[in-house]
Amino acid sequence: MKRNQFHVFYALQQFQERWILLLLPLINALVRFDLAGLITSLIAEAAVILILGAVSLLIWQNAWWHLGEGGLTVSTGLWWHRVITLRPEDLACVEVYRRPLQRMAGAAQVNLYYAHQKGKVMLYLPWRDARPLAEALMKGPAPGSRVYRPKGLDRVGLAAVSSNLFAGIWLVIFTWRQTAQVLDQLAFVDRQSLEQAAFSRIETLEQYAALFLPAGLAWLVTAAMLFWVWALMGSALRTARFSVTGDGHQLRTQSGILTKVTRTVDLSYLTAVDMHQGPAARITRCYPIYLKAGSFGGGDVPCCLYRVGREHYLQDLIPDCPLWTKLGVVPLKKRSIPAFLAFPGVCGGTALVLYLVSRWALPQVSWILGVLVLLCLFWAFFQLEGFFREGVTCLGEDRILVRYVKGYTHHRVMVVTPYAGYWFYQTPYNMPYGRGTLRIRLPAGQHLRVRSILKEGLRRELGKENIQ
Amino acid sequence: MEVTPIPGGVILFGGYLAVLGLIPALALGVLSPWPGLVFWLAWLGLTVLASRYGMATIRIHITEQQLVARGGTIFPWEVCLPMDQGARLYRMSTPLMRVLGCCLVRVTTPSGGVWLPAITRMDARAIARLVGRGLEDEA
Numbered sequence: 103m104k105r106n107q108f109h110v111f112y113a114l115q116q117f118q119e120r121w122i123l124l125l126l127p128l129i130n131a132l133v134r135f136d137l138a139g140l141i142t143s144l145i146a147e148a149a150v151i152l153i154l155g156a157v158s159l160l161i162w163q164n165a166w167w168h169l170g171e172g173g174l175t176v177s178t179g180l181w182w183h184r185v186i187t188l189r190p191e192d193l194a195c196v197e198v199y200r201r202p203l204q205r206m207a208g209a210a211q212v213n214l215y216y217a218h219q220k221g222k223v224m225l226y227l228p229w230r231d232a233r234p235l236a237e238a239l240m241k242g243p244a245p246g247s248r249v250y251r252p253k254g255l256d257r258v259g260l261a262a263v264s265s266n267l268f269a270g271i272w273l274v275i276f277t278w279r280q281t282a283q284v285l286d287q288l289a290f291v292d293r294q295s296l297e298q299a300a301f302s303r304i305e306t307l308e309q310y311a312a313l314f315l316p317a318g319l320a321w322l323v324t325a326a327m328l329f330w331v332w333a334l335m336g337s338a339l340r341t342a343r344f345s346v347t348g349d350g351h352q353l354r355t356q357s358g359i360l361t362k363v364t365r366t367v368d369l370s371y372l373t374a375v376d377m378h379q380g381p382a383a384r385i386t387r388c389y390p391i392y393l394k395a396g397s398f399g400g401g402d403v404p405c406c407l408y409r410v411g412r413e414h415y416l417q418d419l420i421p422d423c424p425l426w427t428k429l430g431v432v433p434l435k436k437r438s439i440p441a442f443l444a445f446p447g448v449c450g451g452t453a454l455v456l457y458l459v460s461r462w463a464l465p466q467v468s469w470i471l472g473v474l475v476l477l478c479l480f481w482a483f484f485q486l487e488g489f490f491r492e493g494v495t496c497l498g499e500d501r502i503l504v505r506y507v508k509g510y511t512h513h514r515v516m517v518v519t520p521y522a523g524y525w526f527y528q529t530p531y532n533m534p535y536g537r538g539t540l541r542i543r544l545p546a547g548q549h550l551r552v553r554s555i556l557k558e559g560l561r562r563e564l565g566k567e568n569i570q
Numbered sequence: 571m572e573v574t575p576i577p578g579g580v581i582l583f584g585g586y587l588a589v590l591g592l593i594p595a596l597a598l599g600v601l602s603p604w605p606g607l608v609f610w611l612a613w614l615g616l617t618v619l620a621s622r623y624g625m626a627t628i629r630i631h632i633t634e635q636q637l638v639a640r641g642g643t644i645f646p647w648e649v650c651l652p653m654d655q656g657a658r659l660y661r662m663s664t665p666l667m668r669v670l671g672c673c674l675v676r677v678t679t680p681s682g683g684v685w686l687p688a689i690t691r692m693d694a695r696a697i698a699r700l701v702g703r704g705l706e707d708e709a
Contacts, residue, residue, distance in 0.1 A: 218656045219680055397680075523681035524650040533646060545656070545680035 105166035109209040112226040113155075113162035120154055167225065169238055174214075176223060188239075192217055194371035194396025196240040198232055200362040205229075212236060217371040217396035220547055240366040243349040248418060251345045252388075252407055319470050337402075346406045348419040353393070357403050367405065369420065371396040373519040373544050377408060377425050379512040381480075391416070391425070399546045423516050427503065432493035433559065436535045441554040442489040442507075443482055450478030484510050492552050494540065496563050504542060504550050513550070521545050524564075526557065571700060573630040575688040576672050582688060587617035630686055632697055637677055639684050649684050653701050656680040661694055661705040675705070 127146035131139040157180070165178045173189035197213040204210060210232035212225040227235065344357040354366045374394040383389045390404030408416050413426050440447075457471040488507030495503045502517040522545070528538035532554065540552045540560060591613035599606025628641035637651045651657075656679055663673040667688075675686040675694050686697075698705045 521652045521654040521656075521679070521681055523652070523679065524648075525682070526648040526650075528646045530644060538646075543682045545654075547680075 103168050103170065105168055106227075106231060108162060108165050108167070109207070109226045109228050110162060111204060111207065111209045111211075112165060113158040115224075115226060116158040116161045117154055120158075123154060124150060126150065167227075169235060174235070174239060176225065186223060188214060188223065190239050193239055193368065195365065195367045195398035196236050197366075197401070198236050198364045200229070202360050205362070214239065215396055215398040217368070220397050220545075222397060236364070236366070240352065240368060242354045242366050243347050243352050247347045247349040249345055249347045250406065250415060250419070319467050323470055323473075340403050344403070346419065350418075350421045353405060353419055355403065355405050363401075363403060365401060365403075365405075367393050367395050367398065369395070372420075373517070373522070373546060374548075375420060375423050375425060375516045375518065376400065377514040378404075379514065381510055391420075393420070394544055394546050394548060397546050399548055422501070423518070424497065425503075425514055425516055427497065429491075429493075429495055429503070429505070431490045432505075433556070434490070436537055436556060437489065438532060438535075438537065438554040439489060441532070441539075442485045442492075446478055446482040446485050450475060450482055453478050481510065484512070487512060488553070493555065494542075494552055494560060494563055496565065502564070504552060506550055506552050508551075515550055517542065517544070517550075519545060526560070528557075571632055571693075571696060573632065573686065573689050573693050573697065575628060575686075576670070576690055582666065582670060582672070584618045588614050591617065628687065630689075632700060634701060637684065639686070649682070651677065651679050651682060651684060653677075654679060657701065657703065659694075659698055659701070659703055659705050663691075 124147065127143045127150055128140075130136075131143040161178070161180050164180055164183075165176075167177070168175045173187055173192075175185060175187050177183055177185045193214055194217040195213075195215040197215070199211040199213065200209075201211070208229050210227055210229045212227055212232050212235060214223040214225070216222065225232075225235075339360055340358050340363070342357065342359045344355070346353065346355045348354065348369075351370065352366060352368055354364065356362070356364050372393065372395045376392045376394065377389050378392065379389055387410055389408045391406050391408055392400035393405045394400050406416065406419050408425065410426070413424075416423065416425065453471060453474040457468060457475050460468045460471050484507055491512070492506050493504075495505075497503050497516075500518060500520045502522075504513075504515045504517060506513050506515075523543040525541040525543065526538050527541070532538055535556075536558060537554050537556045540555050542550045542552075544550070591610055595606045595610035595613065597606075598609055628639065631638045632653075634653065636653055637649075639649045641647060658678050660676040660678070661673050662676070667673055671691055672688045673691050673694050675689060675697065677684055677686065677697075686694075694705060
């Protein structure tokens with residue numbers, strides 16, 4: 103039996119997993135704030151790095167994999183060997199990641215997701231081995247299957263990312279101007295009088311709060327916006343050059359510029375298909391669709407895009423999955439409005455009170471609180487949609503369409519597995535009305551939450567086989 | 571088959587929880603005795619109430635295909651789990667549980683898991699036979 107070695111990236115990953123050990127020699131010196139002790143600690147730190155590096159290399163040397171008739175065998179561990187044998191039929195999804203550094207080193211990360219249990223196996227292999235291995239474990243759609251690439255209006259989503267970038271830059275400029283104003287005013291402030299005022303006069307403190315708070319809040323909002331823009335830019339890079347192909351049995355997606363990802367999903371282990379209807383998706387009328395199969399939870403890139411009027415596209419890729427079915431408003435009898443509006447209502451109300459107070463106390467921060475009020479208002483609006491649309495509908499044998507709202511996103515999830523777990527909770531408040539919250543847990547570990555649903559209606563909808 | 575916890579389970583779990591609560595109560599009692607005692611009494615009251623009502627109301631219906639468990643008085647809950655090929659049964663028991671002839675069984679499936687508290691060992695074996703799986707001892 104030929105034992106193939108992992109790429110040396112595996113040793114790096116092992117080193118990374120044990121990074122916490124690197125802190126041990128430094129703790130004593132840092133706690134005592136002892137500079138002389140710190141130099142001794144750094145020598146100990148170097149020794150720890152060397153030992154950890156040597157152990158990681160040893161682990162890498164001892165690990166091996168073999169692809170034979172019985173499937174893939176993977177052996178890891180130094181003192182305790184862990185041998186896993188995986189057959190192609192045990193796998194729901196095979197993912198090949200190639201990050202920029204890995205591509206430079208000729209490596210690839212292969213993620214193998216189990217079909218019948220939670221978890222995945224992660225392998226770092228040379229690229230020349232990774233590709234044939236992924237092909238051998240999951241061949242992918244039949245040759246000649248149609249390849250879909252988003253074009254034209256489907257790319258408008260990316261334009262939305264750019265506009266957010268402009269919003270981020272605008273916020274930075276605005277914040278900088280705000281801070282510059284504060285600094286200019288500070289130039290005329292005597293430090294000693296500031297200290298005296300801090301201890302003697304509360305009114306002066308309030309004035310200083312009025313001086314500093316706008317800049318601080320503006321920077322906070324900018325930081326949040328920058329993180330958001332960073333995430334969106336990352337998403338734009340991940341979804342670039344996106345293509346998807348499927349033959350009804352398997353589905354393969356390829357995407358990314360810097361990090362290239364190839365993902366093959368076996369549709370026979372499909373558990374759910376999730377369509378996200380977020381604000382940006384509604385504006386562009388282009389809805390991302392995520393697959394959940396076995397222990398694979400959907401990943402960071404959608405498997406395909408759905409546009410109204412192009413149902414055949416989705417039908418080709420994922421047969422018998424009519425996510426676009428028009429269902430309308432669910433029965434509203436005995437449904438609780440507070441279950442949907444309580445949280446955004448409380449947050450929005452608090453923001454509104456703060457906004458009104460700021461109008462006369464701190465007019466400089468009013469605009470930020472105004473934005474907060476608007477965000478809460480939108481949130482309440484989306485939750486109100488949930489009040490009318492959240493529900494569970496049976497569309498045939500082992501085909502349940504679940505609609506629920508989370509934050510600003512309306513989810514339409516087609517549960518296609520008979521192995522979903524149902525958890526129904528009631529509170530003293532909703533018990534007299536016979537309603538409660540339903541949580542559907544999927545085999546991959548995700549859960550869907552449907553609020554304020556009638557127990558009797560649910561039983562009727564799902565049938566006795568699902569909930570008794 | 572229908573399974574209900576044994577009546578002794580109330581005393582058993584109340585006792586275990588009381589001992590469990592004694593640990594933080596003692597830690598608190600070292601600093602100040604009265605808050606420690608108050609904490610332990612509050613803990614005792616709540617856990618005895620919870621185990622009393624929890625045990626009295628839980629009903630488990632299990633077949634080859636699915637498990638349905640219902641319980642709770644203040645907060646009613648209901649769990650329905652399909653017994654698919656990934657389902658596993660774990661049995662846990664302590665010396666006192668063995669004396670009382672009961673055990674704790676945890677059923678896990680890829681879509682979640684439930685505790686079957688203080689059921690007789692005979693019931694546990696019957697469940698294992700029914701769903702065609704062995705019981706794996708965990709303690």
